[in-house]
Amino acid sequence: MRTIVNLIMVCLFSAVIFAQEKPVKIVFDVTSGNTSIHESAVKHVKMMAPDSKFELAMYSVAYRMVVKGISTVSEQMRELGVIENVDLVVCQASLNRHKIEDTQLISGVRAVSDGILEIIQKQGLGWGYIKEAQ
Helix, strand or coil: CHHHHHHHHHHHHHHHHHHHHCCCEEEEEECCCCHHHHHHHHHHHHHCCCCCEEEEEECHHHHHHHECCCCCCHHHHHHHHCCCCEEEEEEHHHHHHCCCCHHHECCCEEEECCHHHHHHHHHHCCCEEEEECC
16 A cells, blocks of 8 residues: 555656656736836846747837837847747837837838737737736
8 A cells, every 4th residue: 555655646746846846838928118117128038948939928018128229128028039949029100009020120020010919819829928017
């Protein structure tokens, strides 16, 4: 009986360990113009596991994160933009509202038609959601 209990405990422990190693998919929602939120979002994406997928979706005044000459995290965004498992997207509607052209965006960033719709679609595909806020 004791052997069976030990075997069950080993199986449960193994399952927990392997479950934690499973790759995840997370979309980070950034809407703030607050530069400390921008820094925090970049830091969170950088700290994530390399075998998982991440998307940083920016809209509203967070478009400033990805505009050359305005962004306070431009270098970090360029670094994230070349990482294969990280996707940087900005809302085209927000860019249009603020008269920002695609040529003004930091390399590695792509525009999507609507930031909110992008997040909803990712969630529909099973992606986790994190709202970057204070």
